[in-house]
Structure formats: structure tokens, C-alpha cells
Amino acid sequence: MTRPRPNGTCPTGKLRYRDRIAALLALARIDDIDPRRREKRAYRCPRCRGWHLTSRPPQGNR
Template structure:
């Protein structure tokens, strides 16, 4: 089970490792595909320089 907290500089979920963020990204993609969800789609993970954790983003760049 992935333990998450919030970023100290915003409302985003903070993942402690890249692997955990990548797993969460995969879960989001699978869930969206199963539900046929066409709204926000998480596209990538990125390292946050503020909290030193990892976040998900719908931005492709």
C-alpha cells in the first residue's frame, strides 16, 4: 500500500519515491480507461523541488 501526504507548497499529493508515483499514474490511467473518463488525464510524474517528493501532472511537458 502506498502512503501519501500532501505537498507543503500546495494541494498536490506527495509520493515519496518515483516508483510510487509511477504506480499511482498507472492506477489513474487504468481507472480512467475502465470508467471511460475523458476529463483530466494524468500524463506524467515529476520531482517537486519544494517538498522533494514526486507528483502527478496532466501536463505532457
């Protein structure tokens, strides 16, 4: 299985994943690759309509 890769960047400068599944797969593999990374969740970006990872904890029941 290949590792999900970002497909570009957002105007914000963040890495952009094409869909939620790709972002979640990347998030799941972060601990295997670099345990120092702190990303906790994926979210949809209103600017580029892609998906990003963030270290902010989940908000409510999203």
C-alpha cells in the same frame, strides 16, 4: 500487490508520493481506476522533495 498510496500532501496542496516508482505505479493504474483522469507524467517537486502527477505533457527528454 497493493496500490501505491500518496504519503501526505505538499505545501502546494498536491498529493505527494514518496519516490518516483510509487508515482509511476500510481500513474499506470489511473486508467484502470478512473479513465477520465488526465495525468500524463510524474515529476519531482522542489518544495517537498516528493513526487507528484501532472497532466502537462513531458518536456524534452526528461
